Amino acid sequence: MEVLNNIKSVHNLIVKLKKTGKTIGFVPTMGALHQGHISLVEQSLKENDFTLVSVFINPTQFNNSEDLKKYPITIDNDIEILKKHGADAVYFPKVEDIYPNGLTSEHYEFFGLEMQMEGKFRPGHFDGVATVIRRFFEIVQPLNAYFGEKDFQQLRIVQELVKNFHLPIQIVPVAIKREEDGLAMSSRNVRLTESQRKESPIIYQILLQAKEYLKNHSIEETKKFVEEKFKETSFKLEYFEIADEKNLLPAKEKLKDQKLRAFIAVFADEVRLIDNLDLN
Numbered sequence: 001m002e003v004l005n006n007i008k009s010v011h012n013l014i015v016k017l018k019k020t021g022k023t024i025g026f027v028p029t030m031g032a033l034h035q036g037h038i039s040l041v042e043q044s045l046k047e048n049d050f051t052l053v054s055v056f057i058n059p060t061q062f063n064n065s066e067d068l069k070k071y072p073i074t075i076d077n078d079i080e081i082l083k084k085h086g087a088d089a090v091y092f093p094k095v096e097d098i099y100p101n102g103l104t105s106e107h108y109e110f111f112g113l114e115m116q117m118e119g120k121f122r123p124g125h126f127d128g129v130a131t132v133i134r135r136f137f138e139i140v141q142p143l144n145a146y147f148g149e150k151d152f153q154q155l156r157i158v159q160e161l162v163k164n165f166h167l168p169i170q171i172v173p174v175a176i177k178r179e180e181d182g183l184a185m186s187s188r189n190v191r192l193t194e195s196q197r198k199e200s201p202i203i204y205q206i207l208l209q210a211k212e213y214l215k216n217h218s219i220e221e222t223k224k225f226v227e228e229k230f231k232e233t234s235f236k237l238e239y240f241e242i243a244d245e246k247n248l249l250p251a252k253e254k255l256k257d258q259k260l261r262a263f264i265a266v267f268a269d270e271v272r273l274i275d276n277l278d279l280n
Contacts, residue, residue, distance in 0.1 A: 001079075001082060001083045001087055001088060001089060001090065002088065002089040002090075003079060003089075003090055003092070004089055004090065004091040004092070005091075005092050005094075006093075006094065006097065007093065007094075007097040007139060010052075010091055010093075010139055010140065011139070013052075013089065014139075014140065014141055017049075017050055018141070022049035022050050023047075023048045023049045023050070023143045023144070024048060024049075024050050024051075024052060024140065024141065024142040024143055024144075025043075025044030025045070025047060025048030025050065025051045025052070025142060025143070025144045025145075025146065026044070026051075026052050026053075026054070026136070026137075026140045026142035026144070026145045026146070027040045027041050027044055027051065027052070027053045027054070027087075027145075027146045028053075028054045028056070028132075028133060028136055028145070028147075029053060029054065029055055029056075030055070030056065030057045030058065030071065030187065031055040031056075031057060031072075031073060031074060031075065031078050031187070032071070032072040032073070032074050032078070032187035032190070033055075033074070033077070033078045033081045033082070033187075034177075034185045034186075034187065034189075035177050035185055036148055036150065036176070036177035036184075036185035036186070037053075037148075038081065038085050039148070039174055039175075039177045040146040040147070040148060040174050041053060041082065041085055041086075041087050041146075042085065043146055043172065043174050044144065044146050044172075045085075045086055045087075047144055047172070048142075048143065048144055050088045050089070051086075051087050051088050051089075052087075052088065052089045052090070052091060052140055052142070053082055053087050053089070053090045053091070054090070054091045054092075054093065054136060054140070055075070055078055055090060055091070055092050056092070056093050056098065056132065057071055057073070058098070058128055058129070058132045059095075059103060059128075060099075060103065060104070060105040060124070060127070060128030060131060060132070061105075061124075061125050061126075061128030061129050061132070062125075062128075063122045063123055063124055063125055064122075066270070067270075067272070070191065070270075071187070071188075072187055072188075072190055072191070075092070078090070091140075093139075097139070098132055098135050098136070099131075099135075105124065105127040105128045105130075105131040105132075106127065106130070106131045106134075107127055108126065108127055108130040108131075108161070110126070110130075110157055110160045110161070110164070111160070111247070112247070112248075112249070113126075113153070113156055113157055113160060113247065113248050114126040114127075114157060116153065116241070116243065116248045116249065116250070117153055117239060117241055117243070117248065117263050117265070118153050118154075118265070118274070119153070120239075121238060121239065121265065126153075126154070126157050129154055129157060129158075130157060130158075130161050133158055133161060134161060134165070137162075137167055137169055142169055143168075143169070143170065144169070144170045144171075144172050145158075145169055145170070145171055145172065146172050146174055147171060147172070147173060147174065148173075148174050148175075148176065148177070149173050149174065149175055149176050149276070150176045150177075150184050150185070150186065150274070150275065150276070151274070152245075152261060152263070152276045153248060153263070155171070155173055156245075156246075156248060158171055159171050176275075176276075178204065179201075181200075181201040182201045182203075182204035182205060183197075183200045183201050183203065183204060184203075184204065184273075184274075184275045186273060186274075188271055188272065188273060189273075191270075191271045192268055192271055193268075193269075195234075196234070196268040196269070196271070199233060199234060199235070199268075200235075200268065200273070202233050202235070203235070203264065203266060203273060203275050204275060204277075206226055206229045206230065206264075207262055207264060207275060207276075207277040208277070209225075209229065210222050210225060210226050210240075210262055210277075211262065211277060211279050213225050214242070214254075214279060218253065218254075219242050219251055219252065219253060219254065222242065223240055223241075223242065226240040226264075227240065230266070234268070235266040235267065235268055236266060236267040237264070237265075237266050238265040238266060238267060238272070239263070239264070239265050240262070240263070240264050241262070241263045241264075242260055242261070242262050242263075242279065243260065243261060243263060244258060244259065244260065245259040245260065245261045245278075246259065259278075259280050260279040260280065261276055261277065261278055261279055262276060262277045262279055263275075263276045264276065
């Protein structure tokens with residue numbers, strides 16, 4: 001596996017791969033890799049001749065400086081995991097590779113997708129995401145890029161980014177990878193205390209209960225149901241939303257043939273966890 005630390009080495013590699021007609025699969029990550037990331041890598045390995053993974057903790061998508069400071073950095077472990085699972089290359093860019101004109105994100109509009117849920121509670125977050133992903137797409141020029149459905153809103157934003165800028169890249173969604181007890185895999189999970197980790201499967205359990213509850217109740221009643229359920233836990237509910245999968249607008253009522261998804265964000269003290277569930 002090649003370990004790339006500068007933009008020139010990536011450019012040289014991409015030129016070589018394109019000359020030989022090899023297809024490139026790309027998996028962008030912020031490191032602290034876990035089985036969720038590996039599921040993206042494995043999907044890429046099946047569908048491309050060459051799989052490149054990036055590891056870059058993007059400062060502009062953190063609206064909380066403490067969260068950025070505490071984000072886990074596990075470079076040696078990440079390299080070992082990627083080697084073990086057969087990735088062809090990993091790229092650790094310098095900040096100036098991604099932000100050649102200084103550390104600021106560009107402003108993007110995605111027909112309101114960026115204003116809902118995560119966008120509402122984390123101002124500027126999706127400007128940071130779109131800026132870094134677009135730059136990576138320029139550098140890596142992949143045929144396929146892989147994104148996990150755990151960050152479903154991010155996935156939709158990236159799909160729109162590609163569409164808006166007519167980029168010749170296929171965005172491949174990959175299903176949420178969960179621990180055996182149901183907790184969605186996340187790099188932030190390592191920051192949970194023992195008791196928080198023990199209680200954390202309740203997030204997924206309440207999502208499943210909400211899906212069942214919604215069958216015989218309205219959307220508003222289901223939201224109240226979830227709010228009451230979280231009062232019985234030690235977690236603080238930041239938001240629970242039932243939204244249209246395509247435009248991410250909050251649903252007011254159940255409509256025939258509308259695809260709905262439940263989105264949730266909770267705090268375990270300072271650790272913020274998100275999850276979502278297909279309600280169809």
